[in-house]
Amino acid sequence: MSPSHVPARRLLDSSDPPQCPLPALLGEPTQVACSSLCGGQLRVDSTAALRYFVYPPAKADLKSGYDQLTYKQRTKTSRGLEDIFAMCLKSKNSEQLLDVQVITWAGIVKRIMLGKKMHLNVSFHNGILYIESHCPPEWYIDIGTSRVLSIRDPQTYWGYNFETLCSSETPQGPSGGTVNLQTHFSVAVVRKIGSLKLLLVGDVDCVKPEYIQNPGPEHYVELKLKTFEQDRSRPVLKDKWEMQSLLLGGRKILVGYTNKAGVLRNVKTLSVRVSHSAWRQRRIDWAARVLHSLVEYCGQAQQDEGVLKVWRVELGKWYADIRELGTAEERALNPWGGARNGILPVYFLKGLRRKLAIPHLASAEARERALNQWRRPRAANPVDFLEALRPK
DSSP states (O other), X not given: OOGGGOOXXXXXXTTSOOSSOSSOOBOOOEEEEEEEEETTEEEEXXXXXXXXXXXXXXXXXXXXXXXXXXXXXXXXXXXXXXXXXXXXXXXXXXXXXXXXXXXXXXXHHHHHHTTOOEXXXXXXXXXXXXXXXXXXXXXXXXXXXXXXXXXXXXXHHHHHHHHHXXXXXXXXXXXXXXXXTTOXXXXXXXXXXXXXXXXXXXXXXXXXXXXXXXXXXXXXXXEEEEEHHHHHHOTTHXXXXXXXXXXXXXXXXXXXXXXXXXXXXXXXXXXXXXXXXXXXXXHHHXXXXXXXXXXXXXXXXXXXXXXXXXXXXXXXXXXXXXXXXXXXXXXXXXXXXXXXXXXXXXXXXXXXXHHHTSGGGSOHHHHHHHHHHHTSOGGGOHHHHHHHHSOO
């Protein structure tokens, strides 16, 4: 039976005995890198896209500027892990980014915590589990040519405009400016969930001015916009907002409230609680169980020499199923082309090989783990094989 016909198996169910110590504790978050997306170009260790928090003007009209916006039709897209790969290879703190057990987007872990239904693609390489969201091929964007997000309706624009009014290019203000959908500031944070050490990457709306002297998660500010009607109808909303900020280590959320005409009526500051409620702890424990099960399962799987497998993970409330993908399914995950091994691009694997062979760029444990992988026979290594086929 070929891998493409192997049915999914139940990896984890909420009724199963815990495979890791519970309750899972959240370790202290540490920012180890950042990046700025400006005009479609990603700049690693750059704060060019960083914005500072300021209070928005009272009764601001959030509709202002929508008529002049060029991009008004939203296309569903996926960023994959390309930005994270770039940060791992180019950051001055590459050693810290790669000395972890799981690498993924913070948003993926948040959805795991909340028990959301979703599909993931995962590969395991040199002791690290890489996790990306699975999307239909048409959702993917060409990293080099189409980094522009777009607006699907006026209400979505209000949210972007609110973020613009609540931030400034300088710590002293002024607020506002033109809504810019091509600019994003992201951070890479290392922290533990239970016994696992994770690299989590996510966008940061803006930061407190103190970030200049001490770049750290405690200065991140999350911005949210809701109508009064929406807020009253969803009492658990604050818990979900806190979960999103908590993963990256943010401590402050500013919520703006509008009327149906898009006029800002009020703002409220929420502090992210450090102590965990029973509701939150259950969700942290579930994420720890899912990630621990994936690391154990994928890490123990037999893989052909130098060839990385791809597993499809289906998550629901509260279960996780897994199956190995076949060759055709793996190929469909790469609409951009370019050589890949598992879900990892060949250029990333080659970059890891160069970096981890340099003593000062990796801890002894991480370097030895990586070099043991690359000491295997070169003829069986698809990275070298593909490189040999490249036209000279």
